[in-house]
Amino acid sequence: MQEFGSFELPSRYLELQAEARALVVSVTLEPDMRRALRDSGLATVTVSREYGGRFESVDSLAVTVVREVLAGVSGHLDSLFAMQGIGSFAVTAAGGEAVRKRWLPAVASLDAIAALALTEPDVGSDLKSITTTLTPDGDDLVVNGHKSFITNAGDADFYTVLCREGEGYSLVLVPADAPGLSVTRPHQIIAPHVLGDVVFDGVRVPLGHRVGEPGQGFSLVLATLATFRVSVAGAAVGVAQAALDEAVRHTTSREQFGMPLARLGPVPSLLALSWTEIEMARSLTYRAAAAAARDPRANLHLSSMAKVGATEVAGRVVDRAVQVMGRFGLLCGSLIERLYREARPMRIYEGSTEAILDSLARQLIKRGEP
């Protein structure tokens, strides 16, 4: 049912879309998703050309288009792809040359898995309250702290870690095999995400592992969000589309009262409402992603709106799909169960709906003030 996606994308994005579709077909034959993603060459989209990437710079629209296709088929594949960019973007933007050369080509080829470590056991949205510290000591930087709910923890080859440094905040790249770094997996969530906690106990890395200048940590996290937040919207559109396709498939093939469910009572209107909402979300998502590809920081408000809009739509569309499928929408192990579980966390990670709306509201009010 991909003809639903009628937005006119420039040819290089259409080519990427086709490559992503080929990949999702290939993962049904190759269960090792890391290998399948590596063989597809799509991870090159997450790094700039200078370091083995596909395009001149990391392109929000390219990442978004790929995520839309991958997320409809596998949340794990989508996360594996997206985290290569999210975990490495600060290094692309501001890492030292030796660190870039060591890690970025390996990210593009999937020889190294990336992770971004911001959240702590007691700190989520309020990132300025983090307690992990970075302390220069001779030729080294020393990291102490505990990061929690980190995607790829345990699988990652390096962590880009937000720390407190003196009065400010800094980022540092910590290789996964650094002595003093340990990983546990204390939490499982309702969706099959690779998540874990990472403890840094006096971990030492060379001074060159600092990413950006001392005190630049938040601005690099913001740059990462500005480039990648909109891609969550792409993933949400993919999930919503897959749920609608499944609901249409089921309700056109199952009959009750002598007619297909899709023609019964409010069912057709519910399906049409989902279609409408998906197209609205997709339009805003592509527009915001194209704007972010031109200037991520100046268009963060659009990316944020797309993230909120598309993830909320995905929640509604998946819920409606369950409803019109009746008991078949509740089956464990079904496609719709997977989509239901995957849509839910999207409204919380990379900025919860409410935290983003709070920030948008403050910008809006500021614009209106005399």
Ligand SMILES: Cc1cc2nc3c(=O)[nH]c(=O)nc-3n(C[C@H](O)[C@H](O)[C@H](O)COP(=O)(O)OP(=O)(O)OC[C@H]3O[C@@H](n4cnc5c(N)ncnc54)[C@H](O)[C@@H]3O)c2cc1C
């Ligand atoms: C699947 C998944 C993957 C993740 N991966 C990573 C990762 O790779 N790296 C990483 O660092 N973290 C990761 N996280 C953590 C994620 O970033 C946090 O869950 C997120 O920042 C929200 O923090 P919290 O869960 O502690 O919620 P809290 O900060 O406790 O907020 C709870 C709720 O309070 C409300 N709220 C919070 N702030 C505001 C506000 N300013 N205005 C209005 N309402 C507000 C919202 O409703 C919010 O949902 C991941 C989380 C999930 C679920």
